[in-house]
Amino acid sequence: MSSSDQPDSNPILPALPDSAAPMRAAVRYGVLGLLALTVIASVIGYFVADLPGVWGALIGAAVGGGFILFTALGVLLTAKLPAMTAGAVLLGTWLLKLILAIVVMVLLEPLDFYDKGALVLTIVFALIIVLGAETYGVLSQRALYVEPHSSGDETTGNDTQ
Numbered sequence: 001m002s003s004s005d006q007p008d009s010n011p012i013l014p015a016l017p018d019s020a021a022p023m024r025a026a027v028r029y030g031v032l033g034l035l036a037l038t039v040i041a042s043v044i045g046y047f048v049a050d051l052p053g054v055w056g057a058l059i060g061a062a063v064g065g066g067f068i069l070f071t072a073l074g075v076l077l078t079a080k081l082p083a084m085t086a087g088a089v090l091l092g093t094w095l096l097k098l099i100l101a102i103v104v105m106v107l108l109e110p111l112d113f114y115d116k117g118a119l120v121l122t123i124v125f126a127l128i129i130v131l132g133a134e135t136y137g138v139l140s141q142r143a144l145y146v147e148p149h150s151s152g153d154e155t156t157g158n159d160t161q
Contacts, residue, residue, distance in 0.1 A: 020076060022141040027069065027076060030072055033132070033133030037122070041061060041121070056116065056118030057118045060123040063126075064125070065127075068127060071093070072134050
């Protein structure tokens with residue numbers, strides 16, 4: 001086996017970070033933030049408005065947190081696709097989420113089993129907390145800005161100047 005058949009392993013250089021690690025961390029922190037918010041909002045909703053407050057908090061967490069988390073999941077799942085395909089998928093899922101959120105709100109309008117104040121406040125806090133948690137998850141990870149090439153890689157020499 002020649003030396004060019006073996007992968008380059010330099011014990012001096014640290015292991016390269018995974019390019020999907022920041023998005024996985026964003027989803028993980030977003031889910032944890034949403035779970036914490038759901039529990040806290042449900043307890044506060046129960047003390048303020050009894051069972052309708054709990055329902056408002058649960059629905060608000062599902063709508064607000066789901067809206068943001070599905071975007072991060074979409075980015076994570078389309079990371080290996082070509083840029084145009086990933087963009088089209090993300091735009092399509094964003095439009096679908098928007099329509100779904102509007103439909104849920106329209107269907108909930110005439111119902112009275114939930115507290116509307118708890119619902120609105122939980123949606124707002126879910127958007128803020130989940131987005132903040134995802135941002136922290138992305139910023140706390142090491143990420144490559146360029147794809148490294150091994151020293152044995154040759155370029156084709158198609159330089160047009």
